[in-house]
Amino acid sequence: MMRLSTSWMYQQSLNTMISQQSALAATQNQVDTGNRINVASDDPAGAGQVVSLNHVLASNAQYSSTIDSATTRLNTEASTLTSVNSALDSARTLALQAVNGTLSSSDRNSLASQLTQIRDQLMQLANTTDSNGNALFAGTSTTKTPFQVGVNGAVSYSGNDAQQRSSVGSGLQVPTSDPGSGLFMNIPAGNGTFEASAGSANTGTLVVGSNSVTDLSAWNSTSAASGGGYTITFAAGGAWTATDANGNAVLDSSGNPVGGTYTDGGSISFNGMTIAMSGTPAAGDSVSVATGGQQDVFSTLNNMISALQNGGTTDTQLTNVMSRQIESIDQTQSAISSVQVSIGGRLDTLQQQQGAYQDLSVTYKSALSDVQGADAYTAISNLSLQQTALQASQQMFAQVKSMSLFNYLK
Missing domain, CATH: 1.20.1330.10 (f41 fragment of flagellin, N-terminal domain)
Known part of the structure; x- marks a missing residue:
């Protein structure tokens, strides 16, 4: 016949309550933290x-x-x-x-x-x-x-x-x-491709206006060969000629020097660019065209x-x-x-x-x-049940703890 000692019953009851307290604490933590x-x-x-x-x-x-x-x-x-x-x-x-x-x-x-x-x-x-x-x-x-x-x-x-x-x-x-x-x-500088500027020593009333590249293919094929720029020089009566940065005459597609006669309010075009001007240049006045500035x-x-x-x-x-x-x-x-x-x-x-x-x-x-x-309703319900179970275990333990053989013999 198996004997159940009082200490064993106490320990089992304590283990049950500790386990219930641990579960209750975990559920309480779920409720507190969500x-x-x-x-x-x-x-x-x-x-x-x-x-x-x-x-x-x-x-x-x-x-x-x-x-x-x-x-x-x-x-x-x-x-x-x-x-x-x-x-x-x-x-x-x-x-x-x-x-x-x-x-x-x-x-x-x-x-x-x-x-x-x-x-x-x-x-x-x-x-x-x-x-x-x-x-x-x-x-x-x-x-x-x-x-x-x-x-x-x-x-x-x-x-x-x-x-x-x-x-x-x-x-x-x-x-x-x-x-x-x-x-x-x-x-x-200038229009983003080149800058055309009237010479600082000019004595006439020539004003350089808007200017742009009007023929990109012609410009691309001649601008590099120009050495980075041109100089337009005026003679009497508005006659003009152009030289490159090396002082060589600029030639047209036929091999002839470019040039012409400028009149007030007109423009000068060669090698894919056009420069609008106004006023009257004096003989010896010039306009420089610089690239890459x-x-x-x-x-x-x-x-x-x-x-x-x-x-x-x-x-x-x-x-x-x-x-x-x-x-x-x-x-x-x-x-x-x-x-x-x-x-x-x-x-x-x-x-x-x-x-x-x-x-x-x-x-x-x-x-x-x-x-x-955590599901709030489930956690609160579990918390209530665990609290009730823990209280029941504690009450049961208190009753078992107070019992003895003399209580039974009565």
Whole structure:
């Protein structure tokens, strides 16, 4: 006959209550946290899914944060470039005022003063920083003032030509900056292909107007052979001839020297280019055609200011200077416009990517809730049942504990 000792019964009762208390604590934890899985032992397989889902959610959150920072930086750049464009519009308007009509010395000084303010404003805009204090237009350089004025008034650029990039997804990087070298410094001169300028020693009233490449194939086949430019020289009565950079006469397709007679308001065309002009050239006046030149926007404004402040500049000379600087402003605004379009595309990419992460976060959080979350009604019901069972066990143990053989004999 098997004997059941009192100590054994006590131990069994204690083990039962400890097990019930442990289950009750686990259920209480589910009710408190709302999670079915709080430690790996609750559900090893489910815990693995929870870790994986939390990792994905954390990665998405990091990408979303990076997208927010990149969006802020690009919006700051876009806003700054809009201000730059506005300043250049004002400079262009002032240049046109200088070209149209005869200006008094006071008028010229007033225009020069306004252009000086615009130049200083452009310097400030070019050195704009983002919300972290980093220069917007320094490329990947850490310099805080990429544009600096030298003792001679010339502006130098101490940044680099690279773009900052932000990782906004697995294998996806978006540029978040544009170097100032391409926006403010390395601006193609003239019409972007060549620059036609009236000679500084001209004595006539010849003004060089709009110019362009009108026959690309002819230009491409002759521009390299020209040595990088041409010189158009005028004789009496508007007769003109052209030489290349080596001083050789420019020949037409038949092997004859190009040339002709210019009349006021006409144009000169050869080797695929056309140059419109006005006024009357004096014998010996010239027009140079240079290719591959560049001019920074600060030099453009400095040239305008210098021409206005120089009391010896004639109306014809002033008109020629301003015409060339207007071309440079147009080229600068073209470069800025191209970057603005690019920024718009990048912002659109960031917006789409952010929307994708928001949608994925909803999906992953729902999946995480399904795996980890506890059913509130079930957990509360289990908690109530476990509390009742534990109380019953405790009462039963108290009764068993107080019993003895003498109680039985009674």
